[in-house]
Amino acid sequence: MHLxxxxxxxxxxxxxxxxxxxxxxxxxxxxxxxxxxxxTRTHIPYMVTGALSVIFYGRPRASHDIDFVIEAKEDxxxxxxxxxxxxxxxxxxxxxxxxxxxxxxxxMFNVLHLPTFLKLDFWILKDDEFDRxxxxxxxxxxVFGQKMTFASPEDTILIKLLWYKxxxxxxxxxxxxxxxxxxxxxxxxxxxxxxxKKQSTTKLLKExxxxxxxxxx
Numbered sequence: 001m002h003l004x005x006x007x008x009x010x011x012x013x014x015x016x017x018x019x020x021x022x023x024x025x026x027x028x029x030x031x032x033x034x035x036x037x038x039x040t041r042t043h044i045p046y047m048v049t050g051a052l053s054v055i056f057y058g059r060p061r062a063s064h065d066i067d068f069v070i071e072a073k074e075d076x077x078x079x080x081x082x083x084x085x086x087x088x089x090x091x092x093x094x095x096x097x098x099x100x101x102x103x104x105x106x107x108m109f110n111v112l113h114l115p116t117f118l119k120l121d122f123w124i125l126k127d128d129e130f131d132r133x134x135x136x137x138x139x140x141x142x143v144f145g146q147k148m149t150f151a152s153p154e155d156t157i158l159i160k161l162l163w164y165k166x167x168x169x170x171x172x173x174x175x176x177x178x179x180x181x182x183x184x185x186x187x188x189x190x191x192x193x194x195x196x197k198k199q200s201t202t203k204l205l206k207e208x209x210x211x212x213x214x215x216x217x
Contacts (some may be wrong), residue, residue, distance in 0.1 A: 027115070027116045027118070028063075028066070028116070028118060029144055031066065031113055031116065031118055031120075032048070032052065032066055032143075032144070032148070033144055033146050033148075034087075035066070035068070035120060036048070036146065036148045036149070037146070038083060038084075038086065038087065039068070039070070039083075040147075042079065042080075042082075042083035042086075043079075044070055044071070044072070044076075044079070044080060044083060045070065045071040045125075045135075046068050046069065046070045046071070046149060047068065047069050047134075047135065047138040047149045047150055047151045048066070048067070048068060048148060048149065048150045048151065049067045049068065049069050049123070049150075049151040049155075049156065049159065050063075050065065050066075050067025050121070051063035051065060051066075051067065051175075052066055052067070052150075053067075053150050053151045053156045054156060054160070054175040054178065054179060056141070056143065056150060057153045057156055057178075057179045057182060057183050058153075058175075058178035058179035058180075058181065058182035058183060059174070059175055059178035059179065059182075059216075064117070064118055064119065065118070065119045065120075065121055066118065066119070066120050066121070067121045067123065068120070068121065068122050068123065069122075069123045069124075069125055069131075069135065069151070070122050070123070070124060070125065071124075071125045071135065072103045072124055072125070073103070074103060074104060076103065077099070077100050077103050077104075080099060080103065081096045081099050081100070084096075084099065084111065087111075090114070091113060091114055091115060092111055092112065092113055092114065093111065093112040093114065094111050095109070098110075102122070102124055103124055106124045106125075106126050106127070107123075107124060108121055108122060108123045108124065109121075109122050110122065130158075130195065130198075130199070133155075134151060134152065134155035134158070134159070137151075137152045137154070137155060138150065138151055138152060138155075139151075139152055153179055153183040153186070153187060154187055154188050154191050154192050154195075156175075156176075156179050157176045157179050157180055157187075157192065157205075157208075158192070158195050158196070158199065158201075160172045160173070160175045160176035160179070161173070161176050161196065161199070161201040161204045161205065162199055162201065164176065164204065165199075165200070165201055165204065173204065173207075173208075173211070174211065174213070174216050176204075176208060177208040177211040177213055178213060178216070180205075180208040180209070181208070181209070181213065192205065193205075
């Protein structure tokens with residue numbers, strides 16, 4: 001294994017709660033802390049997913065989006081719009097109609113942070129078996145000295161394999177491979193095998209161990 005790549009693996013195993021050097025953007029760090037604090041304070045169940053989940057578990061890379069899954073029903077519309085209205089005026093673009101529509105149709109809404117042009121994507125938890133299970137399995141972690149809730153490494157891999165299957169965008173497969181390789185000794189392989197079979201991504205999971213990742217870090 002390439003020496004630098006070996007050190008990357010060692011670093012994640014020893015300091016997997018320190019993402020600062022891998023994100024490299026203080027503004028993104030502060031924004032993540034601000035939004036997770038807001039969601040916790042206003043009792044909106046959530047988990048961080050997408051690129052930041054990949055960065056935490058396995059792959060240092062840039063991202064201009066912060067992705068969340070939140071649990072929200074139609075009865076929660078007022079609570080959630082009120083919570084986002086508490087964000088500093090002039091710093092965030094928030095469309096209350098889009099929030100309401102996303103909750104009603106279990107889709108996604110986004111919020112734009114104007115000072116940085118970072119985009120916050122909020123995916124509404126779907127009422128299907130996989131979404132329910134991955135939400136139940138989310139992990140409370142210490143990130144940037146603050147408690148935050150992230151998708152599990154297994155579910156980060158599974159959703160990335162699904163996105164690759166649907167889009168054929170290589171970065172999703174590489175993301176999944178990094179998380180798999182870094183976290184391999186800690187993964188619940190039974191859970192992984194169960195869901196790749198259900199999602200018809202068994203072949204993709206088997207490919208992860210063979211991908212040469214040195215050119216991607």
